[in-house]
Amino acid sequence: MRSWEKNVRKVVPYVPGEQPREENVIKLNTNENPYPPAPGVKRALEQLRAENLKKYPDPTASELVGALARRYSVKPEQVFVGVGSDDVLAMAFLTFFNSEKPVLFPDITYSFYDVWAELFRIPYEQIPLNDRFQICPEQYFSADHPNGGVIFPNPNAPTGLELEPDAVERIVRENPDVVVIVDEAYVDFGAKSALPLVEKYDNLLVVQTFSKSRSLAGMRIGFAIGSEPLISCLNDVKYSFNSYTMSQAVIAAGTAAVEDEEYFQKTVRDVISTREWMKEQLRALGFVFDDSKANFIFASHPRVPARKLFEALRDAHIYVRYFDKPRIDNYLRISIGTREEMERLTEFLAEFLKDR
Ligand code: PMP
Numbered sequence: 001m002r003s004w005e006k007n008v009r010k011v012v013p014y015v016p017g018e019q020p021r022e023e024n025v026i027k028l029n030t031n032e033n034p035y036p037p038a039p040g041v042k043r044a045l046e047q048l049r050a051e052n053l054k055k056y057p058d059p060t061a062s063e064l065v066g067a068l069a070r071r072y073s074v075k076p077e078q079v080f081v082g083v084g085s086d087d088v089l090a091m092a093f094l095t096f097f098n099s100e101k102p103v104l105f106p107d108i109t110y111s112f113y114d115v116w117a118e119l120f121r122i123p124y125e126q127i128p129l130n131d132r133f134q135i136c137p138e139q140y141f142s143a144d145h146p147n148g149g150v151i152f153p154n155p156n157a158p159t160g161l162e163l164e165p166d167a168v169e170r171i172v173r174e175n176p177d178v179v180v181i182v183d184e185a186y187v188d189f190g191a192k193s194a195l196p197l198v199e200k201y202d203n204l205l206v207v208q209t210f211s212k213s214r215s216l217a218g219m220r221i222g223f224a225i226g227s228e229p230l231i232s233c234l235n236d237v238k239y240s241f242n243s244y245t246m247s248q249a250v251i252a253a254g255t256a257a258v259e260d261e262e263y264f265q266k267t268v269r270d271v272i273s274t275r276e277w278m279k280e281q282l283r284a285l286g287f288v289f290d291d292s293k294a295n296f297i298f299a300s301h302p303r304v305p306a307r308k309l310f311e312a313l314r315d316a317h318i319y320v321r322y323f324d325k326p327r328i329d330n331y332l333r334i335s336i337g338t339r340e341e342m343e344r345l346t347e348f349l350a351e352f353l354k355d356r
Contacts, residue, residue, distance in 0.1 A: 009119070011115065011118055011119050012115070012118070013115065014111060014112045014115045015111075016030070017029045017030035017319075017321055018030075018319060020319055022317065024317065025317040025318070025319055026317065026318040026319065026337060026341045026344060026345060027319050027335075027337070028296075028318065028319060028320050028334050028335040028336075028337050028341065028345065029319040029320050029321040029333075029335060030217070030321070030335065031186070031211075031212055031294070031295055031296050031333075031335045032211070032212070032215075032217045032335065033211075033212055033213065033214070033215035033217070033267065033271065033295070034271070034336070034337040034338040034341065035215055035267045035270065035271075035338075036215060037214065037215040037216050037219075037253070037257055038214075038215075038256060038257050038260035038263040038264065039260070039263070040256035040257070040259060040260050040263075041216070041253045041256045041257050043256065044252040044253050044255070044256040045249060045252065045253055047252070048248060048249055048252060052248065053248065056244055057244055057246060057247050057248045057250075057251060058246075058251065059239075059243045059244055061081050061245075061246040061250075061251050061254075062076070063251055063252075063255050064081055064221075064246065064250075064251045064254045064255050064258070065079045065081055067254075067255045067258040067259055068081070068223055068225075068258055071258050071261070072195060072225055074195075074198065074225055075228065077228045077231060077232070078198070078225055078226060078227065078228055078231055079223060079224070079225055079231065080223060080224040080225075080226075080231050080234045080235060080238070081221065081222070081223045081245075081246055081254075082221075082222050082223070082224075082238070082245055082246075083220045083221075083222070083245050083246070083250075084209060084211060084217075084220040084221065084222045085183065085185055085207050085208065085209035085211070085222030085223075086112060086222065087220070087222060087245065088207050088222040088223060088224050089112070089116065089151075089181070089183060089207055089222075090116050091234055091237055091238055091241070092179075092181055092205060092207065092224065092234060093116040093117065093120055093122060093151075094120055094237055094241075095233050095234050095236075095237040096149055096178075096179035096181070096205070096230075096233070097117070097120070097122045097148055097149045097179075098122075098148075099123075099147075099148025099149065099178070100123065100148065101123065101146050101147050101148035102123040102124050102125040102147055102148060103117060103122055103123070103124045103125075103147060103148050103149045103150070103151065104124070104125055104126075104127055104139075104140050104145065104147045104149070104150045104151075105124065105126060105127070105150070105151045105152055106126065106127055106128070106129050106135055106152055106156065107126040107127065107128045107129060107327070108129050108133060108156070108158075108159065108327060108328055109126075109152060109153060109156060109157065110153050110157045110183065110185075111323075111325075113151060114126070122148070123148065125147070127139045127140065127145075129156075129159070132290065133156075133159045133161060133290065134161060134163075135152060135156065135161075135163050135167070137163070137167040137168075137170050137171050137174075140152075140171045140174070140175070141170075141171070141174035141175070142174060142175045142176075142177065142178065143174065147175070147178060148178060149175075149178045149179050149180070149181070150171060150175055150178065150179075150180045150181070151180070151181040151182075151183060152171075152181075152182065152183065153182075153183040153184070153185060153186070154168060154182050154183070154184055154187065154191060154194065155186045155187065155189075155191045155292070155293045155294045157185065157186065157294070158296070158298050158321070158323065158328070158331075158333040159290065159292075159298050160186070160290070160291075160292030160293060160294035160296055160297065160298050161290055161291070161292070161293070162190075162191040162192070162291075162293040164192070165192045165194065165197075168182060168194050168197070169194075169197055169201075172194075172197060172201045172203065172204045173201070175203065176203060177203075178203065179203050179204075179205055179230065180201075180203060180204055180205070181205045181206075181207060182194045182204070182205070182206050182207070183207050184206055184207060184208045185207075185208065185209045185211070185212060186212055186213075186293070186294035186295060186296075187208065188208075188212070188213035188264075188268050189212070189213065189268060189271060189272055189275070189293060189294050189295045190272055190293040191293040191294075193206065193208075194206050195225060198225055198226055198227065201227075202226075202227035202229060202230065203227075203230070204226060204227075205224050205225075205226040205230055205234075206224065206225050206226065207222065207223070207224045208222065208223055208224075208225075209221070209222040209223075210222065210223075210254060210257060212295055213264065213267070213268050213271075213295075214257045214258075214264060215257075215267065216253065216254070216257055219249075219250055219253050219254065220250065221246075221250060221253075221254045221257075271295050271336050274336050274337075274338070274339050274342055275292065275295065275297065275336045277339070277342070278297060278334075278336060278342045278345075278346075279292075279297060281342070281346045282297060282299055282334075282349075285301075285346070285349050285350060285353055286301060286302060286303065286353065287299040287300065287301050288300055288301070288302065295335060295336045296333050296334055296335045296336060297333075297334050297336070298328075298331050298332070298333050298334075299331065299332055299334065300330045300331045300332070301353070303353075303356055304352075304353065304356055305330060306322055306329065306330045306331050306332050307322060307324070307329070309332060309349075309352070310322035310332055312352055313332075313345075313348065316348050318344070318345055318348060320332045320333065320334045320335070321333040321334075321335075
């Protein structure tokens with residue numbers, strides 16, 4: 001061991017889904033949107049002037065923040081933006097989870113939460129989902145389970161299951177002394193958002209992303225909406241870390257995306273209808289899964305191990321996500337692509353499963 005190594009912060013990093021280099025693959029492994037961003041995004045990027053890049057961007061990203069505030073009917077002071085929701089969530093962990101009591105989140109959930117907790121040395125406890133992979137709200141109430149904060153995705157990842165609004169509200173209400181973060185990365189694909197609760201509970205932070213429903217994973221934009229005091233605390237931490245998180249290109253592209261409501265509604269509707277069609281196909285092929293409200297389906301097959309399917313699909317240049325983890329190692333998470341991509345997936349599976 002080199003002498004400096006004892007002072008290194010050692011972490012086991014989050015592993016992002018693979019970005020295959022080969023062309024012509026069917027990529028259903030990172031829950032991207034199969035459609036391009038709104039046409040206005042292209043125009044906004046074309047109008048960027050290289051000579052302006054000599055200047056720093058607006059540190060408050062006020063154009064983007066303003067567009068989001070209008071879209072979600074909140075004040076600009078209630079909106080925080082960051083470099084994808086990963087950045088927003090990391091800042092929120094650093095800002096709000098500064099307690100000696102454990103932060104609570106489900107055992108099966110977005111696998112970045114425990115990584116941030118480890119990185120920031122935040123104590124945490126993973127609360128097991130029930131055997132139908134559902135969140136049990138009572139297990140997150142501070143009276144029975146003293147905690148330093150709560151975070152969960154809704155719909156949950158990688159299960160895609162929605163926790164109904166009443167249960168979300170109970171978790172927020174029963175934790176008045178800590179911040180509750182609802183990670184709504186997939187909410188636009190048919191689940192109900194906790195945003196209406198933000199006016200009622202000043203300890204609720206709702207986090208969303210442009211990566212899925214707004215087709216901008218490559219641009220890296222996420223945001224949080226909450227009470228003014230929460231957002232002000234987040235900004236204090238952000239300005240103590242990196243003031244210029246949003247580039248000129250990001251601000252322009254993000255604003256254009258939010259302003260095209262019609263395109264947003266249309267692409268979301270198309271993804272949902274392909275998902276519902278895909279559910280029928282998977283069911284007919286013998287897969288079992290619950291009712292996903294996200295842009296992916298988390299499914300297993302009673303006869304063929306998920307790992308085997310994952311490898312066979314990969315050999316056929318169809319990428320889905322497989323997690324080699326306890327309780328979920330017999331499931332595939334299949335993102336919803338275009339109808340044509342899902343048809344090709346269905347054809348492959350039908351052929352592969354024929355004699356098994
Ligand atoms: N939350 C959840 C539950 C996710 O699945 C993802 C996507 N990996 C994110 C947050 C982060 O997405 P992004 O940083 O692209 O906004």
